Amino acid sequence: MSYILEIKGVNKTFGGLHALADVNLQIEEGETHAIIGPNGAGKSTLLNCCIGRLIPDSGSVTFNGKNMIGMEAHDINHAGMVRVFQTPEIFPDLSILDNVMIPALAKRDGTFTFNPFKKMADQHDIHDEAMSILRDFSLDDFADHIASSMSRGNKRRLELAMGLIQHPSLLLLDEPTAGMARHDTNNTIELLKEMKRQHGTTKVIIEHDMHVVFSLADRISVLARGHIIATGTPDDIRNDPKVKEAYLGESEDE
Amino acid sequence: MKISIKSNLIIMLIFITIVLSAPIWGKVIGAAYPDLLQKFAIFALFAIGFNILFGLTGYLSFGHATFLGVGSYTAVWMFKLFSMNVLPAIILGTLMSGVFAYIIGYLSLRRSGIYFSILTLAFAQMAYSLAYSVLTPITNGETGLQLSQQDPRYLDALFGVAVSDGLPSTNFFGLSMSGYSGFYFCAVILIIGFYVSLKIFRSPYGLKLTAIKSNQKRMKYTGFNTRPYLLSAFMISGMYAGLAGSLMAVTDPLAGAERMQWTASGEVVLMTILGGAGTLIGPILGAVIIKYFENIFSALNTAELHSIFSFMPKFMENIFVFITNPFVGDGWHLMLGVLFMLVVIFLPGGVLEGLGKVTNLFKRILGFKSTKQGASKGESS
Numbered sequence: 001m002s003y004i005l006e007i008k009g010v011n012k013t014f015g016g017l018h019a020l021a022d023v024n025l026q027i028e029e030g031e032t033h034a035i036i037g038p039n040g041a042g043k044s045t046l047l048n049c050c051i052g053r054l055i056p057d058s059g060s061v062t063f064n065g066k067n068m069i070g071m072e073a074h075d076i077n078h079a080g081m082v083r084v085f086q087t088p089e090i091f092p093d094l095s096i097l098d099n100v101m102i103p104a105l106a107k108r109d110g111t112f113t114f115n116p117f118k119k120m121a122d123q124h125d126i127h128d129e130a131m132s133i134l135r136d137f138s139l140d141d142f143a144d145h146i147a148s149s150m151s152r153g154n155k156r157r158l159e160l161a162m163g164l165i166q167h168p169s170l171l172l173l174d175e176p177t178a179g180m181a182r183h184d185t186n187n188t189i190e191l192l193k194e195m196k197r198q199h200g201t202t203k204v205i206i207e208h209d210m211h212v213v214f215s216l217a218d219r220i221s222v223l224a225r226g227h228i229i230a231t232g233t234p235d236d237i238r239n240d241p242k243v244k245e246a247y248l249g250e251s252e253d254e
Numbered sequence: 255m256k257i258s259i260k261s262n263l264i265i266m267l268i269f270i271t272i273v274l275s276a277p278i279w280g281k282v283i284g285a286a287y288p289d290l291l292q293k294f295a296i297f298a299l300f301a302i303g304f305n306i307l308f309g310l311t312g313y314l315s316f317g318h319a320t321f322l323g324v325g326s327y328t329a330v331w332m333f334k335l336f337s338m339n340v341l342p343a344i345i346l347g348t349l350m351s352g353v354f355a356y357i358i359g360y361l362s363l364r365r366s367g368i369y370f371s372i373l374t375l376a377f378a379q380m381a382y383s384l385a386y387s388v389l390t391p392i393t394n395g396e397t398g399l400q401l402s403q404q405d406p407r408y409l410d411a412l413f414g415v416a417v418s419d420g421l422p423s424t425n426f427f428g429l430s431m432s433g434y435s436g437f438y439f440c441a442v443i444l445i446i447g448f449y450v451s452l453k454i455f456r457s458p459y460g461l462k463l464t465a466i467k468s469n470q471k472r473m474k475y476t477g478f479n480t481r482p483y484l485l486s487a488f489m490i491s492g493m494y495a496g497l498a499g500s501l502m503a504v505t506d507p508l509a510g511a512e513r514m515q516w517t518a519s520g521e522v523v524l525m526t527i528l529g530g531a532g533t534l535i536g537p538i539l540g541a542v543i544i545k546y547f548e549n550i551f552s553a554l555n556t557a558e559l560h561s562i563f564s565f566m567p568k569f570m571e572n573i574f575v576f577i578t579n580p581f582v583g584d585g586w587h588l589m590l591g592v593l594f595m596l597v598v599i600f601l602p603g604g605v606l607e608g609l610g611k612v613t614n615l616f617k618r619i620l621g622f623k624s625t626k627q628g629a630s631k632g633e634s635s
Contacts, residue, residue: 051475077477089475091468094461102465105458106477114486116454120461121260166477 303494317378325499351496
């Protein structure tokens with residue numbers, strides 16, 4: 001089994017706080033890997049270290065055999081690692097359609113293309129692709145709406161659509177269903193499963209909702225106070241006494 | 255308010271009609287003389303270019319007059335050295351300001367927001383001092399760069415253009431660039447400039463620039479290298495300014511350092527915001543409004559105010575003249591300040607937003623269904 005993403009001995013401190021302490025994690029090609037852990041465990045920091053938003057103090061992040069540390073955010077995106085943000089990072093002033101067309105343009109045009117004399121209205125391939133993903137997320141009725149006018153749940157789904165339209169080889173999802181209604185959460189789970197069936201996309205998911213985690217994850221890693229305390233299949237994790245003590249028990253009661 | 259007309263052709267036809275008929279509608283508002291109409295066209299071009307940077311990417315440059323000055327100086331040097339034909343002057347003026355824009359943009363775009371604005375302002379002030387004192391051999395300092403009879407004009411000499419007695423005048427292959435022919439030349443350039451801006455606004459490139467304004471961080475994580483996008487937009491808008499500057503030299507062949515003053519940079523910011531930043535025709539509207547008001551109000555004086563208010567009783571007349579006097583003549587900038595303040599406070603989308611609101615109001619009064627989408631777009635753009 002080849003590893004698509006390999007995190008080795010990553011350390012990150014903020015002042016006196018040891019956010020990540022010697023984290024090792026291997027993500028296998030094609031799997032859906034969930035990272036769970038209490039608030040402040042370092043989950044988001046770990047993702048940030050992968051996509052170049054933060055630079056770890058030590059350790060390495062290797063994606064498809066290439067070292068990712070020090071690479072620019074846009075190059076990491078084109079290497080095939082795409083992140084979906086926890087608080088929606090959409091383009092608030094643009095229409096929903098434009099919001100999904102832009103990542104599609106990035107995929108097609110690369111980091112920089114100077115094409116001021118092409119007509120946006122003629123970009124049929126991008127337009128069709130965008131409309132089809134909006135349909136998948138039942139956002140097509142709102143295609144002309146300005147993104148900032150959307151409900152929080154719709155913004156989250158838009159955020160997800162923006163990640164998916166790039167067909168990344170590794171998708172990093174930071175709490176994709178937080179703030180969604182139950183019905184939308186279930187839809188999202190179905191969409192992610194469908195995506196796996198169609199494209200075999202590898203996913204790393206940070207999630208608090210155990211329902212989402214156990215319906216999607218092939219493997220789960222538990223992060224607590226900067227350490228990975230367990231990695232295994234959902235059943236292993238469910239029965240791991242350490243995990244129960246650190247996290248799972250209290251969360252399931254919620 | 256965004257233009258909701260889909261077809262570029264229709265927009266261009268409307269625009270061309272309005273621009274070329276300026277001498278006719280100019281009569282109605284009392285602006286039908288070539289000097290003022292030329293100013294309208296030149297500053298509209300300047301504002302269109304500024305809007306490509308500020309309106310699309312949201313980067314507020316406070317030093318765009320630099321490129322105006324570079325364009326002017328280059329054009330006058332072309333007149334002095336090579337030919338009184340305007341074509342080489344405007345081409346080289348545009349290219350030269352493109353080079354300057356590349357250098358200034360490359361350095362300034364390392365920062366964003368207010369720091370970017372301050373950097374561009376600093377570069378503009380540097381350029382101004384250079385032109386004013388340091389580079390006197392090139393710019394002729396305080397006096398300004400002027401034509402003289404002794405200028406070599408190698409190309410003209412080569413083609414045996416007859417040397418006139420007085421100072422030569424600029425021409426476009428023999429067509430003198432004074433009066434209405436000068437205006438029509440500027441108008442044609444304005445139409446081309448508007449067309450290019452229209453294409454940019456509706457291209458994928460333009461969409462990406464707007465996306466940078468909306469959320470630059472996300473653009474990076476989406477896989478775009480935003481630096482070249484910003485730099486190219488900065489260069490395009492600098493070249494527009496250079497073109498406008500060289501047209502100034504075409505219509506009046508001299509160049510002075512005051513053209514690079516920070517007030518000139520501020521003026522184009524006012525024009526763009528006043529008309530409606532990020533819209534296609536807003537900046538043009540802003541440029542025309544400001545130049546028109548400048549023309550009317552700066553020409554008024556106390557005596558004329560007395561005659562305007564002469565229909566009132568004498569004491570009322572005196573009070574009104576006393577109140578309005580500081581706002582006219584040299585004090586017309588006070589007037590501009592008040593106007594600008596009112597627009598920013600009540601119509602953040604500029605005059606164009608105001609027009610949109612008025613049309614919607616009329617539609618409602620006349621019983622049409624008010625287009626809800628149009629209203630929401632008006633607020634957003």
